[in-house]
Amino acid sequence: MTRPYRSVLYIPAANPRAMEKAQTLAADAIIFDLEDAVAPSGKLAARELLAKALLADYGGRARIVRINGLDTEWGEGDARAFAAGADAVLVPKVSCGADLDRVAALVPDTPLWAMMETAAGMLNAAEIAAHPRLQGMVMGTNDLAKELNSRFRADRLPMMPGLGLCLLAARAHGRVIVDGVFNAFKDEDGLRAECEQGRDMGFDGKTLIHPAQLAIANEVFAPSASEVELARRQIEAFDEASGQGRGVAVVDGKIVENLHVETARATLAKAAAIAELAG
Numbered sequence: 380m381t382r383p384y385r386s387v388l389y390i391p392a393a394n395p396r397a398m399e400k401a402q403t404l405a406a407d408a409i410i411f412d413l414e415d416a417v418a419p420s421g422k423l424a425a426r427e428l429l430a431k432a433l434l435a436d437y438g439g440r441a442r443i444v445r446i447n448g449l450d451t452e453w454g455e456g457d458a459r460a461f462a463a464g465a466d467a468v469l470v471p472k473v474s475c476g477a478d479l480d481r482v483a484a485l486v487p488d489t490p491l492w493a494m495m496e497t498a499a500g501m502l503n504a505a506e507i508a509a510h511p512r513l514q515g516m517v518m519g520t521n522d523l524a525k526e527l528n529s530r531f532r533a534d535r536l537p538m539m540p541g542l543g544l545c546l547l548a549a550r551a552h553g554r555v556i557v558d559g560v561f562n563a564f565k566d567e568d569g570l571r572a573e574c575e576q577g578r579d580m581g582f583d584g585k586t587l588i589h590p591a592q593l594a595i596a597n598e599v600f601a602p603s604a605s606e607v608e609l610a611r612r613q614i615e616a617f618d619e620a621s622g623q624g625r626g627v628a629v630v631d632g633k634i635v636e637n638l639h640v641e642t643a644r645a646t647l648a649k650a651a652a653i654a655e656l657a658g
């Protein structure tokens with residue numbers, strides 16, 4: 380069963396209090412960040428703190444370590460330090476498949492995730508998604524906006540080409556893909572609207588920067604009670620129609636074909652995976 384990634388919380392690896400707190404937070408996954416959230420003067424200390432923090436029990440939460448880029452003085456040491464001990468290593472600013480090759484050579488056994496946040500990365504999204512070691516993609520909408528010189532808009536129109544290309548690439552290659560962060564962490568309405576947009580587009584979840592954002596992401600990216608109920612009725616109606624030799628059923632005035640049943644089954648599987656994670 381696929382693990383849910385509704386809420387993916389960044390935690391600066393220089394913040395031991397936040398890393399401890401995360402053991403009980405309702406996050407589906409945690410990104411322990413050694414990159415942008417840690418000042419250059421604190422990079423080595425953060426690496427040591429993180430190595431200790433990862434010995435703790437994070438329950439069913441996926442533990443993803445974002446290393447520094449290999450073009451920095453810390454990247455290779457980070458990759459070697461977390462080649463084991465985490466559920467995935469997240470590589471920042473991936474622009475092509477070769478960027479992943481270099482990390483893969485240092486991290487032979489742990490799945491890789493890619494930050495999708497450069498203009499070149501958008502253009503090479505399919506090549507990146509096809510990388511044999513890749514498990515997931517994370518939109519880095521702050522860096523992307525910086526590279527594009529675009530403005531932050533509530534409708535995220537300037538982001539759409541990049542978001543769409545990465546989604547297409549992830550889906551074509553069966554990878555997990557989570558949306559970028561919503562910076563105004565006290566604006567609940569804004570966060571909900573952006574989560575809804577990301578969910579409608581097809582993202583698996585959203586990256587978050589503050590625990591106060593968890594509940595909204597968990598709610599929006601989970602199948603709702605009415606979606607689960609509809610999925611059950613669609614499967615039931617289609618099974619009944621199939622039993623009578625028909626390939627199409629009708630539920631609530633809408634046709635249900637084989638492909639809709641596949642979506643319905645995926646909805647039920649996702650709801651079950653979420654229930655299992657909640658224990």
Ligand SMILES: CC(C)(COP(=O)(O)OP(=O)(O)OC[C@H]1O[C@@H](n2cnc3c(N)ncnc32)[C@H](O)[C@@H]1OP(=O)(O)O)[C@@H](O)C(=O)NCCC(=O)NCCSC(=O)C[C@H](O)C(=O)O
Nearest residue numbers: 389390391396397400412415416519520521522588589590
């Ligand atoms: C944004 C923050 C700096 C706010 O911090 P602060 O003012 O301390 O928040 P609070 O006082 O409201 O905190 C309340 C308690 O919650 C804990 N806390 C806060 N944030 C986190 C967290 N992310 N994970 C776990 N716990 C957290 C505090 O410790 C308080 O606990 P307690 O002591 O019990 O009261 C801060 O939230 C923060 O640093 N967030 C993460 C920022 C980050 O990681 N940024 C980098 C990733 S974003 C990015 O780079 C995206 C991408 O690359 C792109 O390009 O778009």
Ligand SMILES: [Mg+2]
Nearest residue numbers: 496519521522
């Ligand atoms: Mg970034």
